[in-house]
Amino acid sequence: MLRNQQEELRALQDTIYVVGSKWRLPIINSICNGNKRFREIERSIPGITTRMLSRELKEMELNKLVKRTVYADSPVLVEYTSTGYCKSLGPVIAAMIKWGKQHKKKILEKRNAEETSE
């Protein structure tokens, strides 16, 4: 019973360890949405810098979260595609998007309530 909770806690922390950076999940989401090129991914995530995107992609490639393919024509073409492993994070992302939307609604309602009461 408690055994089980400890196990769940560790599973939770493992996941946090893998996806717990500011940009990791947004990048995965972007690639899962079909963005493939570096600049394309970059533009799809306002605020990210080339440095962070580069770093994240490199680490994600090592961890088999994305596949990097180079088509050595010139100009050089590079494509990042999601692996099955990456796609398996879909439910996590979906849950977070859903919560984020609810959250926003809640914030807006609260703001309205405050305005009308003042």
Add this chain to the structure above:
Amino acid sequence: MLRNQQEELRALQDTIYVVGSKWRLPIINSICNGNKRFREIERSIPGITTRMLSRELKEMELNKLVKRTVYADSPVLVEYTSTGYCKSLGPVIAAMIKWGKQHKKKILEKRNAEETSE
């Protein structure tokens, strides 16, 4: 269409903003599991320091993620309980626990495969 993706990205980032720290989700999970007292929560999350737990709980109280109740007998008794808002993160946590378990299995399989091939 793209409009929609931008909206989902923002929802995702909002959620990350709220739960994206090393301890936030483990704490929520602990409280949702019924832990109420400070030391109880602390003990349920190996590695966390009193300082971090204290800071997180304080901020979570401000954000209405937990309710803090003081029973002013002596010795003083304090209880933290989850709000509905807090509980609404259940699906996010569940998805992450599930992924973490799969992830562990994957790591173990990989390790075994490497051992047998060497």
Add this chain to the structure above:
DNA sequence: CAGGATCCTGTAGGATACTG
């Protein structure tokens, strides 16, 4: 286009000790 190289800063988070 796809990044690498540098420089810089805040702050998340750790360690330790103390209090009512």
Add this chain to the structure above:
DNA sequence: CAGTATCCTACAGGATCCTG
């Protein structure tokens, strides 16, 4: 028990410029 107070630092992440 339920925290607060200090001190400390590694590193995530930003800004900017550069290259093949």
